[in-house]
Amino acid sequence: MKIDSGDTAWLLISAALVMLMTPALGFFYGGLVGKKNVLSTLTHSFFILCLISVQWVLWGYSLAFSPDSGVGLIGGLGWVALKGVGFDPNPDYAATVPHQAFMAFQMMFAVITPALITGSFAERVSFKAYVIFSLLWATLVYDPIAHWVWGTGGWLHSLGALDFAGGTVVHISSGVSALVAAILIGRRLKSSEPHDATMTILGASLLWFGWFGFNAGSALASGGLATSAFVVTNTATAMAGLTWITVSWLHKGRPSVLGMAAGAVAGLVAITPASGFVDVSGSILIGLGAGSICYLAMQLRPRLRVDDALDVWAVHGIGGTWGAIATGIFATVAINSAGANGLLYGNPQQLLTQVIAVGATWIYAATATFVIVKVIDLTIGMRVKESEESLGLDRSQHGEIAYQLD
Amino acid sequence: MEPLDYAALASFVALVLAWVVLPIKAPATAPAAETLEPAAIAA
Numbered sequence: 001m002k003i004d005s006g007d008t009a010w011l012l013i014s015a016a017l018v019m020l021m022t023p024a025l026g027f028f029y030g031g032l033v034g035k036k037n038v039l040s041t042l043t044h045s046f047f048i049l050c051l052i053s054v055q056w057v058l059w060g061y062s063l064a065f066s067p068d069s070g071v072g073l074i075g076g077l078g079w080v081a082l083k084g085v086g087f088d089p090n091p092d093y094a095a096t097v098p099h100q101a102f103m104a105f106q107m108m109f110a111v112i113t114p115a116l117i118t119g120s121f122a123e124r125v126s127f128k129a130y131v132i133f134s135l136l137w138a139t140l141v142y143d144p145i146a147h148w149v150w151g152t153g154g155w156l157h158s159l160g161a162l163d164f165a166g167g168t169v170v171h172i173s174s175g176v177s178a179l180v181a182a183i184l185i186g187r188r189l190k191s192s193e194p195h196d197a198t199m200t201i202l203g204a205s206l207l208w209f210g211w212f213g214f215n216a217g218s219a220l221a222s223g224g225l226a227t228s229a230f231v232v233t234n235t236a237t238a239m240a241g242l243t244w245i246t247v248s249w250l251h252k253g254r255p256s257v258l259g260m261a262a263g264a265v266a267g268l269v270a271i272t273p274a275s276g277f278v279d280v281s282g283s284i285l286i287g288l289g290a291g292s293i294c295y296l297a298m299q300l301r302p303r304l305r306v307d308d309a310l311d312v313w314a315v316h317g318i319g320g321t322w323g324a325i326a327t328g329i330f331a332t333v334a335i336n337s338a339g340a341n342g343l344l345y346g347n348p349q350q351l352l353t354q355v356i357a358v359g360a361t362w363i364y365a366a367t368a369t370f371v372i373v374k375v376i377d378l379t380i381g382m383r384v385k386e387s388e389e390s391l392g393l394d395r396s397q398h399g400e401i402a403y404q405l406d
Numbered sequence: 407m408e409p410l411d412y413a414a415l416a417s418f419v420a421l422v423l424a425w426v427v428l429p430i431k432a433p434a435t436a437p438a439a440e441t442l443e444p445a446a447i448a449a
Contacts, residue, residue, distance in 0.1 A: 239418070246424050253431030284414035330410070344410065 001089045004096035007221045011094070011101045014217025018108035021210035022049045022115050028203025028265070029119045032258075032310050034192030036392025037123045038402035044118035044130060049111050051131065052138050056107040057082055063143035065093065065106065068153025075147050092152045094220040105217060106146075113142050113170045119310030120178035121185050121382075123192060124389050127397040129382045133372060137177065141368045145173050145361060161357035162331060162339055162350070164229065165218040167273025167324040168361045175317020176362050177369035178308055184373045185382050187307035189389050197258055204261035208237055211268045215275040228335055229275040232283035233268065236275075239284050240267025243291025251295075259295070262315060266294035269319035274327040277339040282330030289326060294319050321358050328354030 026045030033041045052060065062079035069076045079085050087098040094102045114134045121130075148156040149163050156168075163169060194200060215233040219226035244263020248256040270290035271283055278286065297314035301307075308314070328351035331342035341347040376382055383389070388396035395401060407415075 242418075242421050246421050246428075249428050249430075250424070253429075255430070279410075281408070281410045281414035284417060285410070288417045 001091060001095060003087075003089060003098060004221070007094075007096040008098060008101055010222035010226065011097050011105050011217060011220060014213035015101070015105040015108050017210045017213025018105070018112065018217065019049070019210075021108070021207055021214065022046070022112045024203050024206030024210055025112065025115055026203070027199050028207060028261070029122060029200075029310050031196040031199030031201075031203060032119075032194045033122050034392070035195040035403060036394055036401070037192070038195065038394060039400055040127070040393035040397055041118070041122050043127075043398065044122070045115045047131070048115045048118075048134055051134060052111040052114065053107060055135060055138055056110050057103075060110055060138060060143050061085065061103050061106065063139070064110070064146040065103075065151050068147070068151060072148065072153055072155030072158060074144050075151055096221060102220070105220075106150075109166055109170055109214070110138060110142055110146070113166075113174050114138050116170070116174035116312055116316055117178045117181060119312045120182040120308045122309040123393060124188050124383050125185060126381065126384045126388075127393075128380055129376050132376055132380065133181075133382075136372045136376075137369065140372065141173060141177065141365055142169070145169050145364065148360070149357065156357050156360065159356065160340065160350070160353050162277055162327050162354065163273045163324065163357065164276030164327075164339075165215045165272045167269070167320045167327070168357050171269045171272060171316040171320025172324065172358060172361045173365040175313045175315070175320055176365045178312035179306065179317060180366050180369040181373055182306050182308040182313070184370065184377065187305070188309065189386060191307065191309070194258060200258060201261050204264055208264060208268060211237070211272075214268075215272060219276060225276055225336055228279075232278055232280055233271050233275050235280055236271035236283040236287035236290065237264050237267040239287025240264060240270065240291040240294075243288050244295050247292050247295045251299075262298070262311070263291045263295070266290040266315050266319040269316055270294075270323035270326065272320070273323045274330060276336050277327055277331035277342075279330075279332060279335055282326075282332075286323060286326045286330065289322050290319050293322050321362075324354050324358045325351070328352075 022045050026042040030038050030041045059080050062077055063075050066075035066079040085099050085103050089095050090099040114137050146169050148154040149169050216226040216230040241260045241264035245255045245260040248259040267287045267290045270286050294314050297318040298311050329343045332345050333341055340350050343351045
């Protein structure tokens with residue numbers, strides 16, 4: 001099989017773009033927390049970049065993408081430490097790039113997904129608990145779901161579920177897990193106001209930039225499909241940002257700047273599963289839905305009294321769910337002949353398949369996260385002491401502070 | 407144009423119209439520094 005230099009270059013650049021998204025997420029979250037928890041929030045993203053980079057090459061990639069172990073639930077251990085993952089293409093995944101390039105691209109998805117969850121338990125979880133949680137969650141939740149949807153022989157893959165770049169694998173799994181973790185861990189002693197909105201806008205901007213690698217890179221080739229994914233990603237994101245700021249203006253009387261950033265991220269989330277299957281008009285309606293539905297979901301937080309500190313469930317859980325279902329509505333083979341038509345193009349079965357994928361991901365992610373959090377809480381404990389929480393995690397967990405202003 | 411294209415166009419136009427007609431609510435209170443007397447600031 002011949003390696004295409006253009007495809008390989010695009011995939012490696014895309015992997016680097018997606019890598020940037022994890023520290024960008026740290027800045028997005030870091031601006032939203034109080035000033036005594038900035039470093040710990042940044043660390044939640046940066047440490048995971050280190051942690052999962054090693055986990056992935058040792059066993060994560062093998063569990064997610066090596067040949068199925070029999071029933072479509074998990075891969076095997078044949079590719080542990082990248083044994084058998086070399087520089088020849090693997091036609092099951094990407095026929096024109098080195099297998100290791102595909103592995104590296106997928107690594108960055110595995111990195112950012114547990115980092116997304118950390119926004120739900122910001123400002124109150126011990127560093128030790130966060131490390132163990134992230135490692136267990138990546139292994140027991142992310143790797144199996146990635147196998148279900150993207151792995152050869154995965155059961156949702158075999159069922160025909162469409163998820164171009166990770167609506168179920170990345171966003172529903174992390175968003176639902178965030179909700180469960182927030183419920184189990186409990187509320188903060190005192191919630192904080194965002195300490196630096198400019199940091200959050202910078203983070204959102206870098207996320208948007210990196211997301212071109214996430215979605216357009218998922219074409220795994222540098223051709224027309226990557227171009228289409230790039231265009232619909234930008235369009236849906238823009239439309240969601242415009243919609244959120246308008247809905248917040250209607251609701252609260254002013255156009256919210258932080259709302260615009262959250263809306264753009266919701267649009268990025270929602271277009272992710274659809275980005276290789278829908279045209280530009282579909283992407284506008286997906287962005288419209290993301291900006292309004294995720295805004296409404298965020299309004300539930302104070303009513304439910306769940307302290308999902310940085311609204312991971314509303315943006316990623318609900319945004320991912322809308323995107324996965326919208327894929328079953330707006331998908332068309334005119335964009336991607338390897339995909340399927342959705343409801344609007346005469347194929348209601350695809351919508352049902354998407355609903356099954358969404359439901360299975362919700363149930364498994366919620367159940368497995370419940371078990372992981374409970375086990376950690378009963379052994380080493382999830383939360384810091386009240387005195388440590390009051391002092392702030394930057395000082396109590398890391399012995400450092402973000403700003404020397406005196 | 408297909409019905410989906412009309413829906414996309416209409417949704418964008420609806421947003422533009424909303425920006426034209428929506429008022430921006432005045433702040434409930436003036437920023438803190440503006441409410442302080444000069445003497446208080448000096449102190």
